[in-house]
Amino acid sequence: MKGLLLRLSALDADAATAVRVIAHFQALLGSGALDAISLARSTAGLAECAAGLELPDGRTARFGPGGAALPGEPEAVSQGAELGPSGRVWLERPGPPGPFDELILEWMAIAARTLCGGPTPCAPPAPRTPGQPGAPDAADPALMELVLSERESDHDRARALRLLGLAPELPLRMVAVRGAPAVDAGLDAVALLGRAGLEAVVRVTRTGPWGTVLVQPPDPAADSPAPALRAAVADPRRGPDVARDAARRLRVGVGGLVPALAARDSWAQACTALRFAVAGSPREAVADHDALGPVALLADIPAERLAALPEARQLDALAAQPNGDLTIAALAAFCRTGSLRQAAAELHLHHSSVAARLAHVEAALGWRLRDPEHRFHAHLALYARRLGAGPC
Template sequence: MKGLLLRLSEVDADAEAAVRVIAYFDELVAKQARLSDLVRATAALAGCVAGLRRDGVPAPLRFAPDGEPAADAVTEPASADLGAPPGKVWLERIGAPGPLDDLVLERFAMAARVLGRAEHAGNAPHLADPALVELLLGEQAGEEDRARALRLLGLAAGRPVRVLAVGTEDGRDPGAAAVGLLARGGSLPRLHVATVGEVAAVLLQPRDDHAIVGALRSALADRARERDAAGGVRVGVGDAVPGLEARRSWLQAKLAERFAVPAVEPIVVHGDLGSLTLLAEVPVARLRGQDDVLALDTLAATPTGAADVAALEAFCRTGSLRQAAVALHRHHSSVAARLAHVEDALGWRLDEPGDRFRARLALLARRLAQRG
């Protein structure tokens, strides 16, 4: 796992550092790190001894920052419980706690819980063979080949499959972001993740479709509370379909992902779009050339324009000035000032229903054009 090593001493203790810590542990989960590798990586990250103990396992795993087994403990560790099955992880830091130790412990425990459960059950979330995923989700394969791909991926042909499309706006690996996002929930269903183009395809056979969507919403809300919203994760959810029709769910998920907006509406379920899907049938070139879309692009290119457009997007999606401010982690007076600037720049009056509808439609068209 050498390529994943990060040290907190190399980054500032600010929101950006917190985002990098979260991404660090998400990547370890996505790469199916062994528990021993996870403990070593945590020790290297924190710059102190890290440990992990699970009930039923006689000796704990303890490693120093250099990756070697640690000597006897010389300090009272800060710890976090793993929950069920019982166990805990800890950091043995001499002196005052580091500014991100609580976050490191939280992510360490979460990763240990997921990887430990997968190790015990043999049901790890993992990066799938891209060729099998492309065959299953592609256009050309026949029914026999799709059935074989399902079988090789460990998915039951007789049970419904649901496909997610996960994209990012910060250049981060969408496959790692997808696994990290799903790892935040409780028990994981059997899933496969593969990067297809610029988004990750996640194949699921959940026992409860509603629970999966609810868990994703909670995980994305956690990201916002961690101020990781700038990381820009977008999720589209396709319908539950027979396994041999997984491509249909994939196309729906990709379409839904084009409508998603990080922080404001990061997850979009295809079945909830209704007639809005008709907008996705408009050619991208026509969307890009529409006057209102061009006006938004012009505004976004100004020094403060991107923040103005983000405020407009939040307001149109939430329908409330205060809710928009909450979504953007801004004071409502700041959001109000930005909306006033949008009105002056574009000639819209957002207290008028017709102009609000026009703004929402233009924003949707711009999003679809950007992801065409």
């Protein structure tokens, strides 16, 4: 969509704006979570004037361009569209109608009719159970790019957030997802977040090779979603039509909670955390920037310097041996837990198997892993090997 917009912009700015309008409503219709409030609020943000609707079943919604609900009847309808025998949508633009108001109303009416299954009256939506997780919704990539841009003004980023159905005044965090190269990272991210069942507003799109996820919990003091994401990686059966091997290829980086207008800072943290993540073990597959603490500063060291460390090269040589990936996983689990049995339980291996693999590591690198100092060196070498692979 972004490429199409750029090509159209070069030919006709009006055509590009029209495509943006259509893309906005198509994203809403494809989200699977459209309701009267989100439709009216997002339309008002898109049109930059008050917008409202009345559905045949009696539901009404009216919002200003800043995202605030407006009480009462519309003061001055500049243009409207009927939904059938009853029901309507409208804009309240001061002065003459805008050049795209007719197109906006046409698509707003289409979206409103889907809320009722067509021109016939529909029943009110079932009440949402408190604590019920929200499903991840597909986001317009152009809007996500605006939210993460350093060049755009706060006003434009706030407007993009509102169009995505988010509150600019509430904090949020970003999550970066990488899967197999041949798999759409956006689809991987949607499947993962669907299984995680976060109690938050979740928007997902693809940015280059990454699945780009925006998570805005209703509670500003909400904990990190990393544990729920690890559970989702560990049990891909929680979601329909998700292959177990696809889940095992996932790597996830979780950024910190930041003000909504500083989402790009959380995205940078998520990408940094992603460099520490290792596909396979659920515990290692999801890296949380906040949990990394000062270890995250290692990512500032040039990758080529880290890759050139003798210990990192020795770990590469171990990994290249038969079942070397299990040897590296055993080392990582033991360094993290400090317990042979905990490492074995995490890897679903017998503790004697883990002990044998650790003995092989000690013989190859001259470490005594029961010694905390040697174990610390081993952990740093593991980080250096991961970060030496380069950008996420």
